[in-house]
Amino acid sequence: MLAAERQARILHEVQQRGAARVSQLARLLEVSEMTIRRDLDNLASQGRLDKVHGGATIAGGTKPSTDEPGFEAKWARQTAEKEAIAAAAAAMVRPGSAVGLSAGTTTWTLAHHLRTIPDLTVVTNSMRVAEVLHKAGGAAPNVVLTGGVRTPSDALVGPVAVSSLRLLHLDLVFLGVHGMDARAGYTTPNLLEADTDQALVAAGQRLVVLADHTKWGIIGISTIVPLDRADVVVADDGLDPDGRATMRELGVDLVLAPLTAGRTAGTADGVGNAS
Numbered sequence: 001m002l003a004a005e006r007q008a009r010i011l012h013e014v015q016q017r018g019a020a021r022v023s024q025l026a027r028l029l030e031v032s033e034m035t036i037r038r039d040l041d042n043l044a045s046q047g048r049l050d051k052v053h054g055g056a057t058i059a060g061g062t063k064p065s066t067d068e069p070g071f072e073a074k075w076a077r078q079t080a081e082k083e084a085i086a087a088a089a090a091a092m093v094r095p096g097s098a099v100g101l102s103a104g105t106t107t108w109t110l111a112h113h114l115r116t117i118p119d120l121t122v123v124t125n126s127m128r129v130a131e132v133l134h135k136a137g138g139a140a141p142n143v144v145l146t147g148g149v150r151t152p153s154d155a156l157v158g159p160v161a162v163s164s165l166r167l168l169h170l171d172l173v174f175l176g177v178h179g180m181d182a183r184a185g186y187t188t189p190n191l192l193e194a195d196t197d198q199a200l201v202a203a204g205q206r207l208v209v210l211a212d213h214t215k216w217g218i219i220g221i222s223t224i225v226p227l228d229r230a231d232v233v234v235a236d237d238g239l240d241p242d243g244r245a246t247m248r249e250l251g252v253d254l255v256l257a258p259l260t261a262g263r264t265a266g267t268a269d270g271v272g273n274a275s
Contacts, residue, residue: 001029007039014049014056021055053079081212081236084257086110089174089210089234095119097171100200101129103155103193104176106210108132114141123168123203125156125196144168148196157192165199173204175230177211179218182246185227186211187220194222206231213238228252 001009006029013020013028022040026033044051049059085106090113093099099114101107103126111132114120120141124130130145146164148156175197177186186209188194201207201224209230216239228250235243237256247254 001031003039003042006031006035007043010036010039010056011043011048014058019052019055019057023054025055080259081214081238081257082106082109084236084259085210085212085234086113088255088257089208090114090117092208092232093117093120093172097121098123098169100124100165100168100170100173100204101126102173102175102197102200103129103151103153104210106212107174107176110174110210115139117141123165123170123200125161125165125200126154127156128154146196149192151190151193153190153193155190155193155196157190157196161196162199165196165203168203170204172206172208173200175201175207175209175224177209177215177224178220179215180209180211180227180233180243181217181219182227184219185223186225186230187218187223189220189222191222194224197224201225201229208232208234210234212236213240213243216240216243 009029010020010025013025022033022036025036029036040049040051040056043049044056047059049056082105086109089110093114095118098121101111101122101124103124107126108128111122111129114122115133115136116139121144122129122133122141123144123146125146125148127145130143133141133143146156146161148161149158151157175186178188180186188197207230209232211233213236227246230252232253232255233247234255234257237258239256244254
């Protein structure tokens with residue numbers, strides 16, 4: 001297969017799926033991962049895709065407020081940041097707690113860290129999160145999965161999800177967000193997901209928002225809750241100074257996870273080493 005033909009196939013895969021891993025492309029095209037990486041470098045230099053850790057995503061740019069990338073498109077972005085954030089968040093969970101996890105790639109990363117915490121109950125509207133915890137085996141937390149309609153990011157949303165969450169009382173809720181902004185608060189590009197996330201937040205005694213530094217200044221179409229509704233925000237240490245100042249002015253407890261922790265503390269299954 002000629003390089004031009006191979007690169008056309010790569011571009012097609014990325015555009016169809018939103019993202020693709022180096023290892024997946026190498027198997028599909030029956031070439032080495034080094035060859036795929038060179039092809040990705042070439043395509044990225046042309047602006048036809050964005051090369052990320054372990055793979056590639058659709059070429060970036062300013063996204064509309066209703067743009068909702070699929071799970072595969074999001075998992076490959078800021079993997080070190082997500083791992084660092086997840087490790088810091090997991091330290092907040094005590095054995096015997098009942099916690100809520102919203103859908104998202106950062107909460108999915110957190111789920112890997114929760115698999116061995118004793119006597120834990122996890123409520124989630126994410127099939128991906130539930131799958132991670134289910135595979136933990138005998139020591140796995142008890143999992144309550146809401147029903148609902150599936151979104152492009154694999155969240156279960158809608159009236160069925162909302163009604164089930166309204167019956168629950170949780171010690172701690174971990175919320176992943178599409179964006180956070182001083183005016184708009186924590187937002188999502190999906191209207192139904194905002195309703196479901198609001199119900200999850202209302203079920204918890206404390207709210208912890210998980211958001212890497214790229215989420216600051218991003219606004220989705222629908223606000224979940226205002227910035228000051230969060231008790232804690234766990235971000236990475238790349239967060240913009242304006243974001244840090246805004247959180248502290250609002251009295252939000254800001255935890256900045258150092259990226260070195262995310263790179264050296266070991267990664268969750270499928271996280272951090274995606275190639």
